Amino acid sequence: MTREIELKLDLTPSAAEALEGSTILGGKPERIPQRSVYFDTSDHALSMNGFSLRIRRSGRKRTQTIKADRAFPAGLFVRSEWERTVRNDRPVLDDTTPVPTVLGVGLEELAPVFEVRIARSVWKVKHDDALIELVLDRGEATTDDRISPICEIELELKSGTLSALFSLARHIDSVAPVRLGVQTKAERGYRLIGPAICSFKAEAVRLSKAMTAGQAFQHIVQNCIRQFRLNEAMLLTHRDVEALHQARVALRRLRSSFSIFKPLLAGAEEAKLDNSLRRLATKLGDARNLDVLLERARPGLLHDHLEAARDKIYSGVIGELASPRPRSLMLDLAEWLSSGDWRIRLDTCEDRDQPAREFAIAALERLRRKLRKHGRDLAAKNDAARHQIRKDAKKLRYAATFFVSLFERKHEPQRYEAFLIALEKFQDLLGSLNDLATAPSVLERLGLADLDDAAVLLAGHKKGALLKAASDAYDALSDTHSFWR
Missing domain, CATH: 1.40.20.10 (CHAD domain)
Structure with a gap:
């Protein structure tokens, strides 16, 4: 299991072209075409329990990834991940992953629910004494009869301070308008399966009884930002x-x-x-x-x-x-x-x-x-x-x-x-x-x-x-x- 800290940003295709044409990113990127197949049960039990399961093909390599979404400030994605190499587009699930516990008898019901095809460009950027991996993804999520375009940036902090992620985001925004991203690719795909949505009501706020007041505040504000x-x-x-x-x-x-x-x-x-x-x-x-x-x-x-x-x-x-x-x-x-x-602050810590x-x-x-x-x-x-x-x-x-x-x-x-x-x-x-x-x-x-x-x-x-x-x-x-x- 690994932990990653990412800042996700949405942008338009024209803004993506402007970014690539700027001098912000430095050298040439690594180009990586990707195809990801997402799996779930017919009643979406994995998604309902806060997990996603995909098998991603990049070149000849296939990687199975299970992600557990967690409540962190909007735009920031701090998640637990379980990864392993697999031979084909068939999930391999054992007790080293949480899926058997989540699904129980429903494990054999897993099937593909949608695909995500991405043209990925990757840069390693040094900014404010931090090393940040900048990923520009352009592509689409697809089901049998619906398509959702994807154009987004993920800034992953490899070393340095969290403030460097936001500083780089503002630097990017100065040449290519970007907005705080609040959706994962999995969410975009799942939205293709259900009815078309024209608006989003507030999602339920789930607070843990182990949370402090400060942590509860972060979770609530994240929920509000996401709705907006x-x-x-x-x-x-x-x-x-x-x-x-x-x-x-x-x-x-x-x-x-x-x-x-x-x-x-x-x-x-x-x-x-x-x-x-x-x-x-x-x-x-x-x-x-x-x-x-x-x-x-x-x-x-x-x-x-x-x-x-x-x-x-x-x-x-x-x-x-x-x-x-x-x-x-x-x-x-x-x-x-x-x-x-x-x-x-010491005066408000109590x-x-x-x-x-x-x-x-x-x-x-x-x-x-x-x-x-x-x-x-x-x-x-x-x-x-x-x-x-x-x-x-x-x-x-x-x-x-x-x-x-x-x-x-x-x-x-x-x-x-x-x-x-x-x-x-x-x-x-x-x-x-x-x-x-x-x-x-x-x-x-x-x-x-x-x-x-x-x-x-x-x-x-x-x-x-x-x-x-x-x-x-x-x-x-x-x-x-x-x-x-």
């Missing part, structure tokens, strides 16, 4: 409403994690990162506001104007995502997460090193007290105050979903489900009230407030009924048992 990057990639090729919504959700989850783990993060760098995330989230939020209005507007003049306005603002969003700022932000965030000063479950209990209790306090007399508050309550509810909901895997003792899962249902109902009603409150200003800003259809749209919800329902939902949530106590 997957949806950003979709947005850059398709103007999908749900992809934009999920990208915005990812940024909100990211910013909420900063707030939830604030006791660990008392520095200027995290404040700078949070401000950059907020600016990007605001741009996506402006587009989302128009999506919400369009869902409610009936066909007619107002709908046509809103659609034109949305097309314009989506162009602005795509332009922003295509600019260097988001690319740099994700690299900065990944580097800070993996090697930033927050990990070693909070950072405490068990994740203890930190989660204190954080959830604090957030619930805040929501209870602010949510009282909901109907008597103004729109701005209710918007703040809505943000409090979102933060509590995100914290609950971040920490749920730490609460699997007797009755805790059932209490979590009941708590989340009550919280989501309250949050949804606050969201409807917020949509009603923001619609007039959005229409005013677009110069559409005087259209006849605008009055119909604004009258589409009864505010009094929503306030009553939200107040009842608050009372129900207040009476719901905490799952962490």
Whole structure:
């Protein structure tokens, strides 16, 4: 078993050509054509358990590789690997690998599920006193009837510091735009097998009870970055409403994690990162506001104007995502997460090193007290105050979903489900009230407030009924048992 540390970067074919034509890489690369066959059971038991199994042919040599994915900062792939030479495209599995334990009686059911064909170029690069292997892969993952193109860079640290990987990535980005990579080749292949996906919801956060609060924070932020990057990639090729919504959700989850783990993060760098995330989230939020209005507007003049306005603002969003700022932000965030000063500060070590479950209990209790306090007399508050309550509810909901895997003792899962249902109902009603409150200003800003259809749209919800329902939902949530106590 070996350990590797890689930084993965995505790029376009034209950017790859620009990189090869630059002076960054030095001499000529080693060219290695590769064909990899990935194996699994019919129900994808290996993948479901976090493993991949491939046999790769390079020249006349065939190598079987089993990889176990682990939770590390987004973009960084630190994995356990089991490798051996094999004679043909038939897996050789024994007790030196984890596969028999994972599959048990399903071992004989292994069969090819997809192929990956790659034209690989390899350079050895010396950068900032580090030796880094730079691999440029261009090719495709294929099934019988579907293809997923691949164009990516893997920077593997052979010697030197982790910061050198990110420094080289930024140097590459200066001549060939690159984005933080969050998908393995195996993931690309598995996505060909299922239905086409236009957006990516947040994946479940799995925290180990042995984790410290600091390790839990790293895992949660990695999860959020991954959700953002997957949806950003979709947005850059398709103007999908749900992809934009999920990208915005990812940024909100990211910013909420900063707030939830604030006791660990008392520095200027995290404040700078949070401000950059907020600016990007605001741009996506402006587009989302128009999506919400369009869902409610009936066909007619107002709908046509809103659609034109949305097309314009989506162009602005795509332009922003295509600019260097988001690319740099994700690299900065990944580097800070993996090697930033927050990990070693003496003044925060007590909070950072405490068990994740203890930190989660204190954080959830604090957030619930805040929501209870602010949510009282909901109907008597103004729109701005209710918007703040809505943000409090979102933060509590995100914290609950971040920490749920730490609460699997007797009755805790059932209490979590009941708590989340009550919280989501309250949050949804606050969201409807917020949509009603923001619609007039959005229409005013677009110069559409005087259209006849605008009055119909604004009258589409009864505010009094929503306030009553939200107040009842608050009372129900207040009476719901905490799952962490």
